[in-house]
Amino acid sequence: MTGVGEVAAFWILATITVGSAVVVALVRDLVRAVVALVGSFLGVAGLFILLSAEFLAVVQVLIYAGAISILMVFAIALTPRSARDNAETAMRWLALALALAMVGLLIAVATVTEWGPQAKEGFQETASAIGEALLNRYVLPFEVASVLLLAAMLGAVVMVRED
């Protein structure tokens, strides 16, 4: 955080991200909740850009704002109307407790970690660095993930197959 612009950008993006997340939890209509969730995703993408991780930011937009949101909308559209609103359930106190625990954990990590000066420098070319890491060092998890996705796709094809 060097310039005024970066600080301003951070606070604007943080407000968008957290504000949209709050709307997701509060709004009753699930489709509106998905729209607010897209706002939150876009805010996170902006934060990635602020950390000079453009590749991650673009992929965040492509996969979360573009694809995952469509998936959720499809799921909502195929759900009966009675189960479609963001109603109060018995699980909400448990959810609140879990969310608070998560926030506490994150704050604890952020305060305990020693943020060295190297944390301020961004990567130069994240796209090629990520590509090389995925295809050299982490090639096994990468391939396992692709096999998993293939299995999921085959499962979907079997379910809707013409006989």
Added chain:
Amino acid sequence: MTLLDSWWDLRDLGHAVAAFLEWLGDRGVPSWLPYLVSTLVGLMALLLWALLSQLFFIWAERRLLARIQVRLGPNRAGPFGLLQPVADALKVLSKEMITPRGADKVLFWLAPIGVVVPAIVALGVIPFGQRMVLADLNVGLLFIVAVSSTATLFVFLAGWGSANKYSLLGAMRSVAMLISYEVVQVLALLAVAVFVGSIRLGDIVSWQGRYNTWLIFLQPLGLLGFLIASSVEVNRTPSDIAEAESEIVAGYHTEYGGIRWGMFQMAEYIAGFVVAATVAVLWLGGWTLWGLEEWVPGWLIFLIKLYGVFFLFIWLRGTLPRLRIDQLMGFAWKFLLPLMLLNVLLAGLEMVVWKETEAPAEVVLPIWAVGNIAIGVGLVVGWALLMGHLRPRNRPARSLLVREVGQIYYRPLEEV
């Protein structure tokens, strides 16, 4: 280029902006001000260009379609009907915007805005000239795909929020088409990225300039896939079943009127320009024309290429009939997807061979150009013959899942 950095060197309007920023920097203004000014100037220029081009192409499209269909087209307002889009714009602006009673008002209001914004944002990474680009991101190619894909959600919201069955049908079709064709589109772009080794749009243009070639010769199959997938994505007529006016009235924007409908129209045109610009940058060499860019402004060359590609879309619209939804989906998964996968494999193999043999580009590239064109034509023709033997069914069969859980049972014709 000689005369570089003189502000009056109109071969690249970026010089004028750079000179202005330098002048501003000499005045001792805060460091963020030139940045802000250049961003605003670029944004205004892009918006102005997009709107003026749209006004022109509304007229051009109607006249050309009329010519293709042996009609006259709009020819009353102004010379050759040139003022027709202005009259249309005034009409659209002054019409009432109706919100249906059962509509979800927030989503209904949000959808037209959300459809236009991604199209305009995607314009920001298009290089109109060597220095005429608002933001030359090093992930520019992926940025265009990512930003364009977010518009789909808002198309769905338009259909969902309208509380109209036809709108919802159109929205569902639009989402289903986009999910299918985005795979094809990204695979077509991937082959280009494999060839160039970068997804920065400026690098792709300069790669084509360095080897004095256009990627259309090296990647004809990729261009075919991208053109088809993009025409689906921007809802142009051979595949505009999301708004097919003869089947489902106007699809997702049936309930929209006035300027809200105008926003959808604007999004469609600007997204079309983005697609045409992507084709011009990736496959047609962007603002270069084998040395002619030394004499003719690069942005003029680029715009001519862009408009040429857009004209191709209009031509397709006037020539081809609309496809049915199951035909369109089957085409994506059974025809285009295998071809695009083979194309990526081919591009990878060729690059590996080039790197290993270290042959000069003058030898390697012509061989691959001829080879890729031959392979592309062979694959398309062969696949089409193969698919032609499998006779199309007139009734789409019901899937296993629908049969197991579905409530409605249509008795097949044979049993009646």
